Amino acid sequence: MRPPPTVDMCPDLDTLAELGAADETVRIAVLGMQGVGKSAITVRYLTHRFIGEYKSNTDMMYHQVIKLDGSTIKVDIIDVSTSVQSGALVHNNIRSWAEGFLLVYAVTEPDSFEHARHLLEELRRTGAGLRTAPVRDGSKSPAGRRKRAATPQRPASGDTGEPTAPTILVGNKTDLIHLTKVDSTLALETALRLGCQREEVSASDSSEEISALFHTVIRQCLALKRRRSGMDALRSAFSSLPRAGRGQGSGLHTPQPGAPARKFSVFDVGRKLGNFISGGSRPPTPAPNKFTTSPLKTSVPDLSKASLSEKLDTLKKTVKKVSV
Template identity: 30%
Template sequence: MVLPLSSNEKSERGQQKLQINVLVLGAGHVGKSALTVRFLTRRFIGEYGDIETVYTHNVTVDGREICFNIWDSLYSQNSKGTSHASEQQMCWADGFIFVYSICDRASFNVARQQVQRLRQVKGGRAPALIVGNKRDLRHRRAVSGEEGRLLALASRCGFLEVSAAETYHGVLVAFHQLLGLVRESKAAAKKAAGLRGIVRSVSAVFGKRRAE
């Protein structure tokens, strides 16, 4: 497993890199690894073993250097027949990608359960994207695009259908869309922290005046 880089690492130009930790979740055989490797290398590789890996990938987006740390997770069911991200994974990740196959209804149900678990644990603030993979196999579709969009709307997630096998562009759009959600979340958290600091400062001033 590759450990994530320090958030203080700087680019060659001296600008601090934006670190984004992405957790990729979903049932088995839905294309999680294919999706991840397509983003990393632009190549499609269809067969993978049962290996859980964290990849590091540096890109430039809108003139800013971004370091993606991508945790390609394994699917394993617990005694209740469900599979959720671990506490360690939940704490580590800045953003989440839930992958299902549009040809497999059961994988869509797994994604639904995992999204619901995320919202129970981290609320609606955690940036997340639901991705319906294997769009190139539309003739075998078992989950409609509308169902995917409705799940995303209900769970406050982004949504895309892609084909990791067919094209790199859709996969690139997915990771960049999640990047946008993470940036928005970080900016909102920073703003909220600033407002809390102002409130504390004002409260301290008025508290001091009352004491005088």
């Protein structure tokens, strides 16, 4: 796959100096059938302007630096053309690159909804879609979006796999009410069945709901990355614990043959967990004092026959003096 043209949507140098270096990076892929408004949604988010005409046969890569929830985030967005999605629907490079997906369809075109559904099924089948319990409705309220974005997602029933990429099914062109042909209930049921979030927007009407849409998937990507980072740190902390019988002087109990192996001591587990929770390394706990013992100097009594006879005579004389 050829690399798509890159458009740098970063603010001017003064704004970049204010923002400083980005704390984290989020990569989002916008997928959907030709003419559903993928480019309109993307450019509306980046520039807050609506442009109705775009080239539909060229992938575009956009870069943006935003301030979100007190953090500076670099957002990379790829607007994928329909030609790249044909065949395997979603190219392997896109699946492995993206950390979040927006699957766009037009509420005026049932075929575009079927295409988005096939995309979602493929992402789910290949393990690239978010397997979480979706929201119950697609409210357009910015306050409602923020509340949903802040709510942790629960694993969907029957799915025990770890989510890999937050995914939102997006119905565009809701302003064309008289031309709507995709039933909103059907779209919501599809999202519920496939375990993703569903939203309905209009790129031509409002930039606020488009911004809320992107910020939702960005927050979900960041939450997932941070959760994974925390789990990796916890695994690393436990993997560094000494195992029983490893090396000399480990101070750990060596199990007897046939007894269950004891991997960690309580002291080691507590110290490692304390270091992980506090976010830093604590000063090492001093090792207990090792007392060196020297052999006791004891006098062994002389038990020879001559010695015993002498002691008996001395005892008799003492008894005679006491009796007198």
